[in-house]
Each structure stands twice: as C-alpha cells, then as structure tokens.
Amino acid sequence: MYAALPMYDRPQHAAAHDALWVLIRDGLRGRGIAATDVLDRDTGHMDGWARPDLVLSQICNLPWRARFRGKVTLIGAADYGIPGVDPGYYTSVFVVRADDPATDPATCADYRLAYNEPLSNSGYGAPQLWAAARGFQFTPHIRTGSHRDSMEAVAEGRADIAAIDAHTYWVQGQIDDPLVPRLRVIGTTDATPGMTFVTRPGQDPAPYFAAIAEAIAALPARHSETLRLRGIHSLPDSAYDIPLPTPPEEVPDRQVALAVSGKAT
Known part of the structure; x- marks a missing residue:
C-alpha cells in the first residue's frame, strides 16, 4: 500500500505530516479502509499516483488534467487559507x-x-x-x-x-x-484548485473525505500551525476544466x- 502527502512535505514539517497521517490512517481504518502504517517518502509522486495500491496522496491539478484524469479518484482540495481566494483554491x-x-x-x-x-x-x-x-x-x-x-x-x-x-x-x-x-x-x-487529495480509481470519496476532515480538525495545535492546513473542500468537476498550457x-x-x-x- 502507498500513502504520501508529497506537495509540502519539507524535512522540517515531517513530524507534522506524520501526525496528520496517523489521524487520517486511523480514520480510514475505522471506516473499513486498509491503510499503510507510515507515509512513503521514497517513491516519486508521479509513480505514486499511478500505483494500483494508492491509499492516499495529494496531486497538483496540472498533472491530474494532463495525465491522471480518470486514473485516480478525486476526494477534495486542501484549504491552506491562501489570502484572497476561496477555500480549496490557491494562486x-x-x-x-x-x-x-x-x-x-x-x-x-x-x-x-x-x-x-x-x-x-x-x-x-x-x-x-x-x-x-x-x-x-x-x-x-x-x-x-x-x-x-x-x-x-x-x-x-x-x-x-x-x-x-x-x-x-x-x-x-x-x-x-x-x-x-x-x-x-x-x-x-x-486562482485554481489547490492540492487535491486522491486515492486509487473506482473508490467512493466520501469516507476518505470524512477521515481527512476529522484528522485536520483533530491535529494538535503545534502541528496545525506548522502545516497551516485549514480543511478540505469538495470542488465541482468544472473547477478543474482548465486548458493545458x-x-x-x-x-x-x-x-x-x-x-x-x-x-x-
């Protein structure tokens, strides 16, 4: 099984991401979804998104539009509280x-x-x-x-x-x-959709969304301040209909x- 939170996982933020993953992992398991114990920081994110045993990752909207449309299940967009944009979007x-x-x-x-x-x-x-x-x-x-x-x-x-x-x-x-x-x-x-949580194709996104939302809300304050992750938002499919550059x-x-x-x- 593969899980990663690769988009902002700098070394100084590893402990916060690990804490977030433990909460998400336990939330997924509590909903009957198998989840790996720890995050994978060795597999390249492009390879990770393509793995058939993908449990959870984050994808940038351009590679999703260019290569992974229909090949992963979109769960929801991360909200990092970017000033001047709607929740779930970034610039x-x-x-x-x-x-x-x-x-x-x-x-x-x-x-x-x-x-x-x-x-x-x-x-x-x-x-x-x-x-x-x-x-x-x-x-x-x-x-x-x-x-x-x-x-x-x-x-x-x-x-x-x-x-x-x-x-x-x-x-x-x-x-x-x-x-x-x-x-x-x-x-x-x-503004375009922010880093979007994904799992392998053919999955119901609802239990994943719920587990992530609960984990973000339960994250200890010190880790929440480090990640600045405010929540997860479900965006309409049309939000991702952006021309390729x-x-x-x-x-x-x-x-x-x-x-x-x-x-x-």
Missing part, C-alpha cells in the same frame, strides 16, 4: 529581483521564466495561462526542479521572473528562507525574436 505569486523596476507581470512579456517543471501548475501552467489571457507567453528559460531553485535563479539573475506557489512562498518561504528578501512580489496568477519546447523564444528584430533590451 502563485510572481516574483522578480528586489531591485527590478517592474510592478506588473503584464509588462514582463520579454522576461525569462524560471520554472520548476512543465507539469507544475503553480510554477508553469498557471503563469503561462495567465500570460496567454493577456496575449503573450513567458519564455521558459530555466527548468530548475523546485520552487526554491526558481527563486534562487531569479535572485541570482539567471532568470527574470518566476511564479511560486503562494503557500510555499508566503507560509513556508517567508518564515525560513533567506532568498525572500532578495525578491519582490509583483502580482498573482488566477503550451509545453515549454513549443513556446517561441521571445528573447531570440527580440534580438533578431533589434528590439532586445
């Missing part, structure tokens, strides 16, 4: 270097984008769809592998802009990340085009 913040004069990402069409991976909604999908709605695409300049590495790429000048999951940036990053003072937020993407390799290199035209700055 990304656009960040530039602290000394960059930009004040609006709409004026940054020629900026080089650092992104963690092509199937990240917060780091790639959301900013590119936000830009597309305004008639342009950011140039996918550096694939970094993580939000923090994207922040570092911008801070060091290897890229000009990045979109960082608001929970990662505001809740986790600002508490303990020295990169944050070197960056400045200039806007947010549109243009893959990085298919986005024209605006930097090259500007250089050829003689308009590069």
